[in-house]
Amino acid sequence: MxxxxxxxxxxxxxxxxxxxxxxxxxxxxxxxxxxxxxxxxxxxxxxxxxxxxxxxxxxxxxxxxxxxxxxxxxxxxxxxxxxxxxxxxTRPTADEAKDVFDARQMVECGLMPEVARRITEADLRELRDMACREREALRTGEQSTAIKLSAAFHERLARLSGNATLAEFVGRLCSRSSLILAVYGSPGHLGCESHDHDDLIGYLEAGNGERAAAFMSRHLKAIEASLSIVEEVDEAPDLHRIFGH
Amino acid sequence: MxxxxxxxxxxxxxxxxxxxxxxxxxxxxxxxxxxxxxxxxxxxxxxxxxxxxxxxxxxxxxxxxxxxxxxxxxxxxxxxxxxxxxxxxTRPTADEAKDVFDARQMVECGLMPEVARRITEADLRELRDMACREREALRTGEQSTAIKLSAAFHERLARLSGNATLAEFVGRLCSRSSLILAVYGSPGHLGCESHDHDDLIGYLEAGNGERAAAFMSRHLKAIEASLSIVEEVDEAPDLHRIFGH
DNA sequence: GGCACCGGTTACGTATACAATTGAAGCGTG
DNA sequence: CACGCTTCAATTGTATACGTAACCGGTGCC
CATH class of the missing domain: 1.10.10.10 (Winged helix-like DNA-binding domain superfamily/Winged helix DNA-binding domain)
Structure with missing residues (x-):
């Protein structure tokens, strides 16, 4: 507290x-x-x-x-x-977790082509810097920093699409994802692999929106798959299930 | 007031x-x-x-x-x-209007396949009822009711996907769309054509998610195209531009 | 005659006080 | 000994009061 x-x-x-x-x-x-x-x-x-x-x-x-x-x-x-x-x-439920990652799948992947089209040299530099700092944080064990940087990376990426509304939505989804990781994530492993973001930047630099979208899809699927979603039964909720009724 | x-x-x-x-x-x-x-x-x-x-x-x-x-x-x-x-x-800007409709394009169309997969007979009945009431409101000139029913129809549709997060997002986009129509819409013509929603229901009933998505895309494009987006200059902002500054 | 300065007024920003409800501990009773 | 009732403390919900900044008159000066 x-x-x-x-x-x-x-x-x-x-x-x-x-x-x-x-x-x-x-x-x-x-x-x-x-x-x-x-x-x-x-x-x-x-x-x-x-x-x-x-x-x-x-x-x-x-x-x-x-x-x-x-x-x-x-x-x-x-x-x-x-x-x-x-x-x-908030303690996200398993259903909410699924919804959030499905939503990210749809929006973030859907945004990649536009991002690849509009991205500039300066943007690439900034993204690389963020990815680098994130890797550094991971290496030195600063979990908190790494988590925040990871979410910030995804949001920044979305913002490059030029659509403020969708970017803001992605930002919220990332925040909620962080909560989901806190509840269902395996300890030590915190979502994004350290080199994933760098690979993504590579595809964007090449202007290959389709590849970037496909990679983002795998990336998100990997995070979701790393979750151990076991809805812990809190307070004797099985009484109803156990006794017929 | x-x-x-x-x-x-x-x-x-x-x-x-x-x-x-x-x-x-x-x-x-x-x-x-x-x-x-x-x-x-x-x-x-x-x-x-x-x-x-x-x-x-x-x-x-x-x-x-x-x-x-x-x-x-x-x-x-x-x-x-x-x-x-x-x-x-809120008086939406032209940029916001574009963002909102782009977002709707991505999310609502992307949701159609899943909706087509999950829709039930009861859902279809309810949607038909809503579309019917909307048509009736349009016919009798109750603009306010028609506008609200139209937004409610789109949100309800999104909710059928089973993804509460995306459904809520669509709901907000629809609300904002209503504002956009108030500012940029041509008087008399208020967004959704009266029979469009019925056609959409038909595709969903046939379980054809792809067709439904394509139709939704055209539907939204039609609404957006009907807008007369002319950013009126409010308070003498051109002084700087006019006199070479 | 127009422009700028300037009080009065209106409406928002913040804090505080009070009311009401919930949670839990204590006590009594079956 | 366990269960239920009562009472009390803790914490939120709501309203109100006060301070302060922004509008809108008027007035004086240039």
Whole structure:
């Protein structure tokens, strides 16, 4: 529950009198990113409760602002808002996991031809840089960083298609994928193989959208296949199944 | 601005003491639907301002609840939240319109094969009923109803794929499409041709997913082509361009 | 006569206070 | 000894109050 403690940085001092420096909106955005990152990087595990009071104190704003942020996270399905129980990090079901990966399959693969058509030298450089940093993070064992970079890579790729709506959608799917990995992923193995992204960049550089799409399809299938989807039965749910009824 | 008046129904009486009958959450949902419907049905036109006080009074809840709802609408891009200026119905740009229809092209067409595979007799009956009601609304000149039914038809179709994530995405795209039609649509002609949906149902009934997808593609292209996308220049933006700067 | 400055007013942003509901522990009873 | 009831604490839901920034008049000056 104190996994957010690293963000306290004694902000309570300035919290008392806020609003004179017009950083209101940016501050909210920063807090949103903090929580979002913490979830995506698995520093907040699925099921973790997010009490409004605690968050409000940690970030030095009142519950009003926190509620706004939690609501936004809920709409992106990163947190679950149970009516009188508060917020907690979403624990995706097996069905949701399948839906998310099916959706990624359709959208990300469908986007590759357009991306291959529009990609520039500068884009390629940036992608290579991201892939490189991701490999580095993997090598040095910085799991959190690697996870975030991987999601960022996929989103960046989608954004190169020029379609902001679909890019944003892919971004959300990637965030949710990170949650899915947290629940169903085998420990140690975290989704994207280290060299996969580099290979993908190669196809895009060659302008071969079809090959890129096919590779992306295999890539996503591989991630999904690496999941061990075993819906753990929580609280004696078999009573109904066991006794006829 | 009083386009919401039909929903007042003198609720102020019970507003004073709320919370004893536990309709809090459902009430919020109802208000959300009211506003959402009003936008989708073009009873609230793009650009219309949505003042928090006014909405709060009309629906008999405090601004707190209204803000929550407006925020949700903003995340679905039905309303635009300008920092110190309040909320207004989103006026989609030409670029957004293109993005939305490209996204629909990819997702809705891509979903057709799976829908054709899973569709049941009951589903077909329901779809036919919806298409019928839509035709009827068109015939009797009830534009608002027709628009909403058309969007509902497309979303329902997507939901038959079994992928909740993609279905929800399609739903949002349809809502935004409705906004786009409000801005760029030619008056009188409102998107889907009256018999198109019936034809589509025919292909699905035959289990021909490929044909259905091809037809959906033409259908969406036809809608997009019917738009008159002329980005009106709003506030003297050409001064810089006109005088060599 | 037009432009710029400037108060008043309106409406949003934030915090805080209160009400209501849920969860769990404690107690009593069958 | 176990089950159910009651009470209490914790936490969210809602409303309201206050501060502050943005619009819109008027007024004075150039």
């Amino acid at each position: 104190n996994q957010l403690a690293d963000h306290a940085e004694s902000r309570k001092g300035r919290a008392r009198r806020l609003g004179k420096n017009g950083d209101g909106a940016e501050r909210h955005e920063a807090i949103y990113r903090s929580i979002s990152d913490a979830i995506i990087e698995h520093r907040l595990r699925p099921g973790a409760r997010l009490r409004e009071d605690a968050l409000a104190e940690v970030f030095g704003i009142s519950r009003t602002g926190i509620r706004k942020i939690l609501q936004r996270l809920a709409l992106e399905q990163l947190v679950t808002l149970t009516p009188r129980r508060g917020a907690s990090v | 009083n386009q919401l008046a039909d929903h007042a129904e003198s609720r102020k009486g019970r507003a004073r003491r709320l919370g004893k009958n536990g309709d809090g959450a459902e009430r919020h949902e109802a208000i959300y639907r009211s506003i959402s419907d009003a936008i989708i049905e073009h009873r609230l036109r793009p650009g219309a301002r949505l003042r928090e006080d006014a909405l709060a009074e009309v629906f008999g809840i405090s601004r707190t609840g209204i803000r929550k709802i407006l925020q949700r609408l903003a995340l679905e891009q039905l309303v635009t939240l300008t920092p110190r200026r309040g909320a207004s119905v």
